[in-house]
Amino acid sequence: MELPNTDRRIFFLAVNSGYTENGIPDSRFLEFYAARSGNGLYCAIVGNVAIPNGHGTNINTPKIEKLSIWEDIAKAISDKGALPGVQLSTTWLGYNGNKGFISKTPQEEISNYKRIASSFEQAQIRAQYQSLEEAAKIAIDCGFKHIQLHAAHGYFFNLLLDSRFSKHHQLAAELTQNWLANTIPDDIETSIRISTLTGAQQFDSIESSFIEDLTSLPFDYHDISEGFYNIDKKLIYPSLNEILTARIERTKNIALRNPNNSFIVSGKSFALSKAELPNNVHVGTCRDLIANPNFLQDQHNGCKNKMKCHYYSRGKSTLTCGLWK
Template identity: 30%
Template sequence: MRINNIKNPKKIMYEIKGANIPSRFFFAPINTGLSENGILKEEFFDFYKERSHNSIGINYVGNVAIDPEYVTNSNTAYFTDETNQWEKLVKSISNCGSVPGIQIACRNSSLIPIRKMINNNVEDYLNTVRKDLINIPKEGIQDIINKFIDTSIKASDLGFNVVQIHAAHGYFLSQLISKSLNLREDEYNASDLIFLKEIINGIRDKKPNLIIDLRISFLEGITNEMQEKKDKEVLIKKLIDLDIDIISFSNGIYDINKQLIYPLEQWGHACFIKNIIGYAKKYPNILWNYAGNIWGLEELELEKLPNNLSFSLGRSLIADPLFVEKSINNKTHLINKCEYKNKCHYYSLNLSHIGCPIYELNKNSI
């Protein structure tokens, strides 16, 4: 990794695997719900095109399932034979100035995703997941591993420069890396990370220049915070030995506490950033990425942060697609700020797709 423009922390750029990433600010992977039977709706293309600029380094198309069998909900995107729609999307993102990225995900659970923000029956969830993981045969895990590899290779063939492996938020890989959830004692235990190694090596074998990102939940909300931090320290020491380029920090498990994923406003700006700074300083050859409650670039105090620390923005860019551009060019007074209307996590509101009252109100001025 090479870092450019280090004298201006707002305009840092990265060179990774031959790709030029024009900004340290990324559009976070979002499950938009704007897909039906794997076919992308027209609003899907508009959503990502509007949030592609040279002020957005990587524009992640979020939560693309490895197979229709492993979708999060009925409106989750996945690859079909209609590959031209994905080529069109990639070209649109790239032409607008961002590097096209894609988040590859797998939900494999006997549980229906809960809609409420906080699960009042956590023990039932934990017991069910532990049993699911114990009972899934090795062949089933190997099939999922192969699908991660094949989907990542296909994404690269379609033009995506970055693939983010989703191992956060209680998705299948998130469960496998969790010592609180994965009680298996075979090679697919939570300590050896054989499944991640197989996925990464399988992708690298075919696509040596593909940028690989791994997203984890630093805090899961299962045990106490001190124990979870200790567990993640052990995990991260193993992750840095894998052939990955970016490690992205998120938090939470959807079926336990969504507030860790969508932090409350009163928790403060960039409320979890302290958990990642030390790792970015210790491991300068990896690009680290932080997400969670970023509503102002000035508040980040970028000059005090490591240059290999990047940022994924969700709600701020949903409310105003030009949030970063306006911030960098000292036009913060023109930003249409997120007001935590919460329609961005539509599933919790029994809605079929993403929405934002702030964006809808101001879209003609953006």
């Protein structure tokens, strides 16, 4: 079972491994990415990295700082032949991720997200963009060549840029474009990860222009994801064939509506192998590479749905896999 058209660019999509000590990546972190950055991989995006003065998704979230370990990580990825990338993110003070996979009260969660987004003030927003600027500069100085803004899964930049949640979405779009124009050099790639669904079906069924708003932002790639972490994690980490197929079809439709943009479609190999993708869609993989560092060389041996990689939901502190010995 092989990924489609292997001449397409293949990304190792961002994952929060938990391999840190007080927010600082350790040797396990470096070894994890070094082992998975070869065999023709185009770009490895290190995730879910908190910006300075930002807030992580859990206590083991890495934070970007002026430390040599970040240079070592970028070099380890580059030495294996892949473009070193980093996903920059933040939540907010008091954020708490649910351990359950699907919320029993999705509409209440939507109301909670709206309440949180309404509390963001302009001074706080501008301060976070200043922190984002600092984070990007540190990452680039450390050797990262691809910068991704994490605006998915119900985190800060997701709520801020989504007109359904934030009254400041136009300001956020302006600040995002200014950040891209004034902070990111021309030789550095950019992407934005977005969630096209929250997982609250009633809310998702309401027509909105938010996808068009987000795909109009001038990133080099739009990395399409789904799900809000505190509503439906099965959309973020789809395993069933029908869920994966539907997700890929939605991504294809967005890409066909935006032929001048480049997109990253994500999903497991057994679903992607059957997909006929538009020319402007590249491939993102995560759990297959987690399970097997040499997956791109041996694509018959990927994720087997052991469900051990969801460490936070299992009450663990670091990433594991049921296939690892």
